[in-house]
Amino acid sequence: MKKVHILVEGPTEEAFVKGMLKPHLAPHNIWVNPVIVTTKRLKSGPNFKGGITSYERVRDDVRRLLGDTSASLVTTLIDYYGLPPEFPGQAHATGTPHQKVALVETAFGANINHGKFRPYLSLHEFEALLFSSPPDIARTLNEPTKTTDLQRIRSAFSTPEDINDNPATAPSRRIIGHFPRYNKVLFGSLIARRIGLEHIRRECPHFNDWVSRLEQI
Numbered sequence: 001m002k003k004v005h006i007l008v009e010g011p012t013e014e015a016f017v018k019g020m021l022k023p024h025l026a027p028h029n030i031w032v033n034p035v036i037v038t039t040k041r042l043k044s045g046p047n048f049k050g051g052i053t054s055y056e057r058v059r060d061d062v063r064r065l066l067g068d069t070s071a072s073l074v075t076t077l078i079d080y081y082g083l084p085p086e087f088p089g090q091a092h093a094t095g096t097p098h099q100k101v102a103l104v105e106t107a108f109g110a111n112i113n114h115g116k117f118r119p120y121l122s123l124h125e126f127e128a129l130l131f132s133s134p135p136d137i138a139r140t141l142n143e144p145t146k147t148t149d150l151q152r153i154r155s156a157f158s159t160p161e162d163i164n165d166n167p168a169t170a171p172s173r174r175i176i177g178h179f180p181r182y183n184k185v186l187f188g189s190l191i192a193r194r195i196g197l198e199h200i201r202r203e204c205p206h207f208n209d210w211v212s213r214l215e216q217i
Helices: 011-028 055-066 097-112 126-130 134-140 144-155 171-178 184-195 197-203 205-215
Strands: 002-008 030-036 038-040 071-079
Touching: 002 011, 002 055, 011 030, 011 071, 011 126, 011 184, 011 197, 011 205, 030 205, 038 055, 055 071, 055 097, 071 205, 097 205, 126 171, 126 184, 134 144, 134 184, 144 171, 184 197, 197 205
Parallel strands: 002 030, 002 071
Antiparallel strands: none
């Protein structure tokens, strides 16, 4: 079985990989191992995990995972929204959201410069995947009457991944605006499982391309 390390942003992405990607990729003879990015490394005691505080931390974790010679691939599951400004390619990212993320992923890959590394950044963040099915967001949060409001947001964009990366209008902010009790760790992967991987892939082309590449390693 081929081993793939996935450096993830936090516990929600870790649960998503374990609950959805791992069982999907197993029949392809691929075993995935999610690893939460280190935010602070200590000389003694457990390290701090979760969240992207600097590119240096991400780079060091990627290189550490690439040190596992038994792994066939190392990839990432990190939000494009909120990346540190020093992240490779950030200063020159222009064009459509899909063009911007492609540029940054390419620069990220070039900076790591390793044949087993294939970066992936979520456009614009994990919650965009949830907008693949507004009814499932509303039902999981026990307020199905808000489906119309969520559907109106989704219909304003070509794909869920195009929902904008602004502190006030990013996908997570839009969900919180309608459901103040929304908690990413508590509800994020739960909503995703309810939607289902195949539906998310149909709605989110950038995400689908990444999963397709993983299937083919």
